[in-house]
Amino acid sequence: MKPSSAVDDVALLTQIAQRDQTALSLLYDRYARIIYGLAFKSLRSAEESEEAVLDVFAQVWRIAERYDVQKGKADSWLFTLARSRILDRLRKLKRSNSTAVVSIEAVEIQPKADCVDLFEEASIKERRSQVMIALQTLPKEQRLVLELAYYQGLSQGEIAAHTGLALGTVKTRIRLGLSKLKSALGSSEYL
Template sequence: MDSSLVADDASLLTRIAKHDQTALSQLYDRYAKIIYAVAFKSLRSVEESEEVVLDVFAQVWRIADRYDAVKGRADTWLFVLARSRILDRLRKLQRSQLSSPVSTKLSEIQTQYQSVDPIQEVLICERRDRVLSALKLLPSEQRLVIELAYYQGLTHSQIAAQTEMSLGTVKTRIRLGLNKLKSALDAGV
C-alpha cells in the first residue's frame, strides 16, 4: 500500500477520534467494500456481511482513539476489527443453526493485506500451509473438533452439543489432535 495512504488512514482515525464524521465517511468509502468482500467470503450472506461492515465502522467511531500507529497500520487494525466481527457472526449463526453448521476454513477468514515485509508475509503463508497440511493427516473425528474449536470459535460445550459427543470425548479428541499436530509440525510436515 502507498505510504501516503497509510499515513492518511492514520490521520483519518485521529480525526474520527475527535468525532469528525467526514473522516469516518472517507474511511468508510475506502474500506467498506473490501471488508464486505472478506465478510461475505466467510458468512455467505449479504445481510450478515452488511451487518459486519456497519458493526466495524460503528466500532471505529467508538474506539478510534485506541488506535496506535506505533503498534501497526490502520488498515491492519481495521481488518482485525472486521475479523473479530466476522467470528462473532459465525458464532451467532452457529448457536442459532446448530443443526446446519456454517462451514468455515481458516484460509477464508484470514484477511489479505500487503505486509510491510514481504518475507514475513511469505513465512506466515508457509506456516499456515504447513498447519493445514498437518490437519489433513489427523483422523477425521479429531480434525472436526479442532476445526470447530479453532476455526469457528466454538467452546468445548458447544462442540459437544453440536456433534452429540460427550464433553470428555470432545476434550480428549482435541488434546490428541493437538498433540498429533505438534508432532507432525515438529517432524517438518
C-alpha cells in the same frame, strides 16, 4: 517509508477520534468492500455481511481513540476489528441454529456498488490469491487449525474439542502457522 494510504489511514483514525464524520466516510469508502468480502467468505450471507461491515465501522466510531500507531498498522487494526465482528456474527448464527454454510473455498464476490474500482478489485484478488497460495504451503496440521479459526470462527478451545487435540497443541499450531504465513508473505500488508 510508509505508503501514503497508511499515513492517510492514521490521519483518518485521528480525525474519527475527534468525531469527524467525513473521515469515517472516507475510511468506510476505502475498506467497506474488502471487509464485506471477508465477511461474506465466512458468513455466506449478504445481509449478515453488510451488518458485519456496519458493526465494524460503528465500533471504529466508538473506539478510534484507542488505535495506537506504535502497536501496528491502521489497516491491521481495522481487520482485527472486522475479524472479531465476523466471529461474533458466526457465533450468533450458530446459537440460533442457522444453516449458514461455511467453507474455505475462495469466493469470487462482487459487493454491491454503483462504481467498481477495477484496480482495487484486481488488487484484492491478487492479495487473496497470494494468501491462499501461502496457506497451501503450510503443513496440513497448521493449515487445518488456521482454517477452523479464521474461516469457521472457532475459538482455540472449540478447535481442540473439534479435533481432539490438546489446547496447547492447538495454540502452538496456530502460532507456528501464522508465523510461517507471515514469512511466506514477506513484509506484506496481509498480516
